[in-house]
Amino acid sequence: TQLLEQSPQFLSIQEGENLTVYCNSSSVFSSLQWYRQEPGEGPVLLVTVVTGGEVKKLKRLTFQFGDARKDSSLHITAAQPGDTGLYLCAAQSGAGSYQLTFGKGTKLSVIP
């Protein structure tokens, strides 16, 4: 079983600040996904990264997949209260594996 370690577990910041959350593993993944989950709702896919070193941007969110495809980061610029939520990374190991393994998430609170 591949283990995805997310850090930090909790993060509380003021509106307008920048932040980075991390997703690390000792395993190599064929792809890695980031989800955001708001209270009382299911996770919603933000992005999928596939290629080592890949960087994807979604407005103020920047996602990076590590060169060795073992880790990923999510950077948020000028955080807003609407960014509040649980950020989950999930990965498939590849080699025909369809199963998603999730990290335990980073709970982000952006204070107005």
Added chain:
Amino acid sequence: DTAVSQTPKYLVTQMGNDKSIKCEQNLGHDTMYWYKQDSKKFLKIMFSYNNKELIINETVPNRFSPKSPDKAHLNLHINSLELGDSAVYFCASSQVLGDTQYFGPGTRLTVL
């Protein structure tokens, strides 16, 4: 339009009872999943159901039994409920195995 829907949203029941949670997707997807999210927000796959083939996670007790009357529905039946079954259960679907998964809003099960 709700892509993946679950009923009920909340379910409170006594230990030892049998209960079912229903899931429907209107996306025309071939694959559906059940996940369990515990109190620490850890999301873990329970079952995958692809084109009438059920893929069982070995760590799931056999008190849990998914049933798929057709491709658009995957229900979860739980026998002899235990306190440890209290969690939020999410249904998800994807076009095919390994493709992007879309999650339902979750069912919060509380066993007293």
